[in-house]
Amino acid sequence: MAAGNVPKKARSVKEASSVLYNCSSRQKNALLKAIVFRLRDQIPEILQANKKDLKSAAAAKLSDVLTDRLTLNEQRIAQMMEGVKDVIKLSDAVGTVVEKIKRPNGLCIEKMRVPLGAVGIIYESRPNVTIDAAALCLKSGNAVLLRGGSEAIHTNKKLVAVIKTALNEVDLPAGCVEFIDTTDRAAVLEMLKQEKYLDVVIPRGSQQLISFIQANSSVPVIAHGEGNCHIYVDNSADIAMAEEIVFNAKVQRPSVCNAAEKLLVHSSIAAQFLPRVARRLSRAGVEIRGDKETLAFVENAIPAAQTDWSKEYLDLIIAIKVVKNLDAAIMHINRYGSHHSDAIVTQNTSHGERFLREVDSAAVYVNASTRFTDGFEFGLGAEIGISTQKLHARGPMGLVDLTSIKYVVHGKGQIRK
Amino acid sequence: MAAGNVPKKARSVKEASSVLYNCSSRQKNALLKAIVFRLRDQIPEILQANKKDLKSAAAAKLSDVLTDRLTLNEQRIAQMMEGVKDVIKLSDAVGTVVEKIKRPNGLCIEKMRVPLGAVGIIYESRPNVTIDAAALCLKSGNAVLLRGGSEAIHTNKKLVAVIKTALNEVDLPAGCVEFIDTTDRAAVLEMLKQEKYLDVVIPRGSQQLISFIQANSSVPVIAHGEGNCHIYVDNSADIAMAEEIVFNAKVQRPSVCNAAEKLLVHSSIAAQFLPRVARRLSRAGVEIRGDKETLAFVENAIPAAQTDWSKEYLDLIIAIKVVKNLDAAIMHINRYGSHHSDAIVTQNTSHGERFLREVDSAAVYVNASTRFTDGFEFGLGAEIGISTQKLHARGPMGLVDLTSIKYVVHGKGQIRK
Numbered sequence: 001m002a003a004g005n006v007p008k009k010a011r012s013v014k015e016a017s018s019v020l021y022n023c024s025s026r027q028k029n030a031l032l033k034a035i036v037f038r039l040r041d042q043i044p045e046i047l048q049a050n051k052k053d054l055k056s057a058a059a060a061k062l063s064d065v066l067t068d069r070l071t072l073n074e075q076r077i078a079q080m081m082e083g084v085k086d087v088i089k090l091s092d093a094v095g096t097v098v099e100k101i102k103r104p105n106g107l108c109i110e111k112m113r114v115p116l117g118a119v120g121i122i123y124e125s126r127p128n129v130t131i132d133a134a135a136l137c138l139k140s141g142n143a144v145l146l147r148g149g150s151e152a153i154h155t156n157k158k159l160v161a162v163i164k165t166a167l168n169e170v171d172l173p174a175g176c177v178e179f180i181d182t183t184d185r186a187a188v189l190e191m192l193k194q195e196k197y198l199d200v201v202i203p204r205g206s207q208q209l210i211s212f213i214q215a216n217s218s219v220p221v222i223a224h225g226e227g228n229c230h231i232y233v234d235n236s237a238d239i240a241m242a243e244e245i246v247f248n249a250k251v252q253r254p255s256v257c258n259a260a261e262k263l264l265v266h267s268s269i270a271a272q273f274l275p276r277v278a279r280r281l282s283r284a285g286v287e288i289r290g291d292k293e294t295l296a297f298v299e300n301a302i303p304a305a306q307t308d309w310s311k312e313y314l315d316l317i318i319a320i321k322v323v324k325n326l327d328a329a330i331m332h333i334n335r336y337g338s339h340h341s342d343a344i345v346t347q348n349t350s351h352g353e354r355f356l357r358e359v360d361s362a363a364v365y366v367n368a369s370t371r372f373t374d375g376f377e378f379g380l381g382a383e384i385g386i387s388t389q390k391l392h393a394r395g396p397m398g399l400v401d402l403t404s405i406k407y408v409v410h411g412k413g414q415i416r417k
Numbered sequence: 418m419a420a421g422n423v424p425k426k427a428r429s430v431k432e433a434s435s436v437l438y439n440c441s442s443r444q445k446n447a448l449l450k451a452i453v454f455r456l457r458d459q460i461p462e463i464l465q466a467n468k469k470d471l472k473s474a475a476a477a478k479l480s481d482v483l484t485d486r487l488t489l490n491e492q493r494i495a496q497m498m499e500g501v502k503d504v505i506k507l508s509d510a511v512g513t514v515v516e517k518i519k520r521p522n523g524l525c526i527e528k529m530r531v532p533l534g535a536v537g538i539i540y541e542s543r544p545n546v547t548i549d550a551a552a553l554c555l556k557s558g559n560a561v562l563l564r565g566g567s568e569a570i571h572t573n574k575k576l577v578a579v580i581k582t583a584l585n586e587v588d589l590p591a592g593c594v595e596f597i598d599t600t601d602r603a604a605v606l607e608m609l610k611q612e613k614y615l616d617v618v619i620p621r622g623s624q625q626l627i628s629f630i631q632a633n634s635s636v637p638v639i640a641h642g643e644g645n646c647h648i649y650v651d652n653s654a655d656i657a658m659a660e661e662i663v664f665n666a667k668v669q670r671p672s673v674c675n676a677a678e679k680l681l682v683h684s685s686i687a688a689q690f691l692p693r694v695a696r697r698l699s700r701a702g703v704e705i706r707g708d709k710e711t712l713a714f715v716e717n718a719i720p721a722a723q724t725d726w727s728k729e730y731l732d733l734i735i736a737i738k739v740v741k742n743l744d745a746a747i748m749h750i751n752r753y754g755s756h757h758s759d760a761i762v763t764q765n766t767s768h769g770e771r772f773l774r775e776v777d778s779a780a781v782y783v784n785a786s787t788r789f790t791d792g793f794e795f796g797l798g799a800e801i802g803i804s805t806q807k808l809h810a811r812g813p814m815g816l817v818d819l820t821s822i823k824y825v826v827h828g829k830g831q832i833r834k
Contacts (some may be wrong), residue, residue: 018751022775031824101796107785110699117777118809126531141797166557195631199807214612218632241830242746248832332437342693346597356825359533364477368828369526377833378824379518390533390616391637407795408773411785413658417795 006190009233010118010145010197016175017118017143018220021171025092027170028139034166035135036081049158051129057151060300065255068159069126070151076273080131083382087135090381093400094141107409114401117140117199120191120219121200121384124149124205128168130159136384140402141208143176145198146193150183153303157181172293192217199404204385207312207338222397226312227257228342229370232355233273233330234346235266241367242345243277248369251284255314258341258373262309263320264329267293276300278320282398286316293322308337330358337361362388362395423607426595427535427562427614433592434560442509444587447507451554451583453498457540459579464537466575467544474568481800486543487568502554505735507798509523509816511558512735523630525827532558534616536799537608537636538801541566541622551594553801557819560593562615564608567600574598594691609634613615616821621802624729624755639814642805643729644674644757645788649772650690651763652683658784659725659762660694665786666760668701672731673802675790676757679726680737681746686709687739691715695737703733710739726753743768755806758787779812780804 020028039046050072057067070117099111119142124131130148137144148156160179167176169265192201195218203213214221231249233242249260265273265398272298278288290301290309301320308319309332323329324346333342343365344355352366363373372395377384380398387393393401437445456463467489474484516528538557540546547565547829554561567572577596584593597604609618612635620630621641631638648666650659666677681757682690691714695705700719718737725736726749743761750759760782762773769783780790790813792800797815804810810818 018775018777021777103794103796107789107794114777189754214637215635218628220638220806222808234624238830244830244832251834352827360438360531361823362436363824363826365826365828368826368831369833371833372524372826372831373824377520377524379520390638391639395824404811406778406782407778407790407812409782409789410769411783412784412790413655413661414785415661416669416786417790 006180006187007194007197009180010120010194011145011173013118013145013178014197016173017115018077020138020141020143020176021117023092023141023172028092029088031138031166031170031172032084032135034169035131035163036084038162038169039084039131043074044160044179046073046077046155047072052154053152053279062151062267064077066125066151067382070155072155073391074129076128078261080128080246083128084135087382089140090399092137092141093403094138098405106412106415107414110352111405111409111412112408113400114405114406118143118145118197118403119402120145120147120194120198120201122188122191122201122203122209122213123145123207125152127155127159129204130156130179131163132382133384134163136174136382136399136402140399142402145178145180145191147180153183154182178248188213189216190398192219195219203386213244221388222387222392222402224385225340226338227259227386227388228262228310228336228338229258229260229335229340230333230342231260231370231377232262232264232323232333232342232344233266233269234344234348234351235268236348237266237269237273238344238347239269239273239276242273243280244370245343246403247280247284247365250281250286250318250370251316252369252371252413254316257312257315257369260370261311261313261318262321264332265320265328266329267322267324270294270297274320274322281318284316286318289317289319292319312338316317326354328357333359333361338388339388341365341373343368343370357359362386366414381411403405423597423604424611424614425609425697427537427611429592430535430560430562430595431614433590434532436590437555437558437560437593438532438534438568441510445509445558446505448555448583448587448589449501449552450579450641451586452548453501455579455583455586456494456498456548457499459575459739460491462493463572463579464489464496466571469571470538470569471676477569483542483568487572488545489572493545496680498547500545500549500756501552504556504799507556507816509556509558510820514667515822518669521730521827522831524831527825528822529536529825530817531819535560535562535614536819537562537564537611537618538562539605539608539618539620539626539630541626542569544569544572544576544620547573547596547800548580550785550801551580553799553816553819557816559819562595562597562608564597564605568601569697571599581622581807583734605630606633609636612636619802640806641802641803641810642757643755644676644678644803644805645729645753645755646675646677647679647750647754647759648685648787649680649681649750649761650686650767651743651768652685652762653764653765653768654683654686654690655764656686656690656693659690660697662760662762662784662786663694663816664697666732666788667698667735669786669788671733673788674729675787677787678730678735679753679796680727680735680747681739681740682711683743683746684739684741687711687714691737702730703735705735706736708738712717712735729755743771743773747772750776750778755805757803758783758790777802
């Protein structure tokens with residue numbers, strides 16, 4: 001089958017979406033429970049499929065980090081099951097009336113939440129995304145076409161087979177979850193042309209993947225791009241607090257998109273703050289790149305290149321720049337940042353408010369670590385990812401962001417004059 | 418200048434957007450007032466520019482309908498001014514806190530409305546869109562790059578010059594409103610590649626234009642596509658009400674997207690209803706195309722082709738089909754419709770509720786004309802258009818749909834564990 005039979009699968013997802021569209025929360029929860037049971041039943045088979053992927057990974061000399069991401073064990077499958085159980089507990093926004101408008105002519109107009117319909121998800125790396133994303137889409141009444149990374153193909157195929165067993169058990173169409181079971185790159189391009197069947201495509205991955213998808217998709221895209229996050233330490237900052245926040249945002253988990261990649265420091269406290277924070281970061285193994293002024297205060301720093309300012313490292317590297325004031329910090333962040341998450345550390349309320357207002361990012365912080373940009377930390381209960389665009393959803397995307405609206409109008413024979 | 422100097426203008430819009438982003442409602446209203454004054458001042462010059470377009474239209478033998486759309490006079494300019502005054506009165510959603518979340522760790526998270534940023538609008542025909550769209554974008558804090566139809570190029574250029582005079586008067590950057598002053602089609606393609614500068618592109622026009630833009634844009638698109646709207650007359654309908662609704666939806670203004678194009682009639686009332694409604698429609702000059710069963714009841718009907726079911730006529734034409742029940746009607750609408758506006762006429766509450774729930778359209782009606790799908794009729798105060806997609810905005814798009822959100826987080830030194 002050419003390119004994984006994409007149009008046929010997209011159509012099957014579209015058809016199934018009209019069944020899911022009208023499912024009650026009870027029916028959708030019954031499905032999710034069945035998925036948990038089938039996952040438990042099939043642990044040995046899932047691990048066996050995963051072994052095939054691990055064998056190919058070893059042959060292809062995949063890095064330890066990527067191999068670790070790919071690896072499943074009983075504990076990780078148990079975590080997937082817990083994730084699905086958490087989604088069961090969440091309330092389902094479908095059918096909620098967001099707004100009710102009573103018109104002078106007597107028309108009663110309700111703006112009601114409905115599923116998006118047919119969702120495409122393109123992701124890389126970890127096989128747990130297969131279960132997480134499917135559970136969130138199903139709970140919000142959406143059918144889903146999945147396209148995972150080629151390294152995890154056998155594991156993903158097996159996980160989707162498990163979901164299909166559960167769908168069959170609760171009498172829902174198999175097309176509610178389809179998987180593109182080819183590693184052929186052309187399949188992604190074909191998926192992006194299915195505007196007849198798919199209502200949205202959500203890509204999760206590198207900026208390169210996202211840009212490729214944005215440039216080639218006829219289907220509307222919700223981009224989950226990279227995070228070049230900044231901490232700006234203001235002249236009025238509490239120095240001890242600033243050190244803790246910078247250290248946390250850089251070191252606690254450097255491989256994620258809400259980790260800090262850049263530190264901007266007000267020139268009047270650079271002499272006091274920079275040597276102190278640099279020592280702490282260096283002890284944790286962080287490589288420091290600095291502008292000319294930073295180099296004067298941090299002896300083991302290496303010069304930052306111009307390209308550093310727009311880079312996402314996802315690693316123990318930080319680039320530091322001394323700025324002359326708040327305006328320069330805001331301008332730098334809006335210019336070189338990725339509009340993901342940025343923070344100011346300051347005791348000056350009006351500086352804090354200006355930063356929050358003027359920095360054009362999905363999440364802006366005063367006196368807290370950027371690491372909090374996350375669906376669970378924001379209290380959304382779960383997340384399908386973190387949107388870095390302004391349309392439809394921005395920042396952590398929860399269940400409610402997997403819905404659209406429709407206007408439901410009750411009349412008594414009204415006609416337009 | 419190649420293709421109207423698009424990248425330079427897009428960049429100018431982006432830069433201006435950061436100034437508008439932080440404008441108060443008072444400043445934005447002052448700008449809109451200045452636009453009203455400058456329009457009043459410049460009526461002779463605007464009419465003069467319009468004459469040039471009308472002269473080209475006559476030379477190109479443009480149809481009467483299109484020439485009428487293109488024509489300005491003092492009254493139509495006065496209507497534009499009234500439109501801007503109406504936008505001044507609307508409340509500006511920017512800065513509104515949609516949701517406030519207090520986390521157990523003490524973080525205070527506010528979900529706040531912010532402008533989208535830099536908006537591209539691609540439209541055809543009527544020059545009043547230039548003023549309407551600019552006013553709505555400016556009021557919601559967005560800078561805008563406009564691309565109007567080639568027939569109105571001189572009028573549009575003049576109208577944008579008027580806006581720029583107003584911008585200058587209130588000390589806002591000229592880049593808040595830019596216009597692509599070339600009729601070169603390549604300029605549209607170039608506009609769609611400005612993802613670095615534009616946050617969204619809103620095309621208004623034919624389905625052909627929309628599809629071209631969706632297939633070629635790297636910038637996120639909010640599509641305003643066509644309306645293939647249905648009225649389904651149920652077996653339990655009030656026949657007199659059904660006749661009024663069908664007549665209104667088809668005849669009152671056939672050239673707009675919320676006019677009815679299709680009539681579905683339950684087989685058990687076809688004999689009673691069809692001859693009656695057909696007579697009324699025919700007297701108003703409506704051409705009737707019908708399926709085989711309809712032809713038996715309507716003597717002057719011509720046979721409908723298979724392609725009729727998915728067509729938007731925007732004219733005094735209707736296609737009629739007899740269906741065996743509610744299920745067949747819903748299935749037909751979801752399959753052949755454009756997911757814009759669809760109505761059922763019924764006295765049976767459960768039939769009405771099923772139709773409202775299961776028809777997957779932006780606006781669904783029970784016992785009312787589809788002609789109400791409109792920002793003013795829905796009480797939004799104004800509309801930038803009617804979205805036919807599910808992402809971000811669906812149905813009539815008001816001021817609030819020209820905003821995005823940002824998460825504003827206040828902490829006291831919180832770090833992630």
